[in-house]
Amino acid sequence: MKWIDVSLPMTAETVHWPGHPRYTVTDMMSISAGDAMNVSSIAMCSHFGTHIDAPRHYLASGTAVDEVPLEVLIGPCRVVDWREKQHIPADFVLGLDLGGSARLLIRTRNSQFIGQPEFHENYIALTPDAARVLVARKVRLLGVDGYSIGPFEPSVGMEVHRIFLGAGPQQVALEEIDLSGVEPGDYQLIALPIRLTGLEGAPTRVLLGKT
Secondary structure, X not given: OEEEEOEXXXXXXXXXXXXXXXXXXXXXXXXXXXXXXXXXXXXOOOOOOOEEEOHHHOOOOOOOHHHOOHHHHEEEEEEEEOOOOOOEOHHHHHOOOOOOOOEEEEEOHHHHXXXXXXXXXXXXXXXXXXXXXXXXXXXXXXXXXXXXXXXXXXXXXXXXXXXXXXOOOOOEEXXXXXXXXXXXXXXXXXXXXXXXXXXXXXXXXXXXXXX
């Protein structure tokens, strides 16, 4: 099995959502400063970089990120390509051959800039109708190479999240994955979020395996 790390590196230059705090690292102890060891303090948003949205992100009593079953986060997935300039429509996901997989990753034009520090408001996301089709097709984990599964327009972006994450306690959105070097096809997925108790999301290390 060959593994591909599709997580964004976490640095001060990694893109962040407008208005969210920047990722910062502070030296608490430093060998170069004469201390016996290196110890760092990290500050960031729970949705910084490659991360998982759990249902609690938009549902007050929804599943928290530490409650998402491992069988949702680990297993076969299918990667598909959407290269158009408009948001992903319902007819595209309706026509997809999912191969029986409940895990779907969508590669778009976002892969051209997802690793850049600048935020692009015109990123490609899903339409609400596309989210409804995915729910109807029993997709449980949806991954995108953009900053969000919903468009930057707040009302539409929130609607997409509520449709998909609100469809059940095991729904998961995986955002800001780097699919620039990944070809469409079938893979084994490992997506393990930091075990942040009771929170709505968490940074996540994401691996794709291919035989």
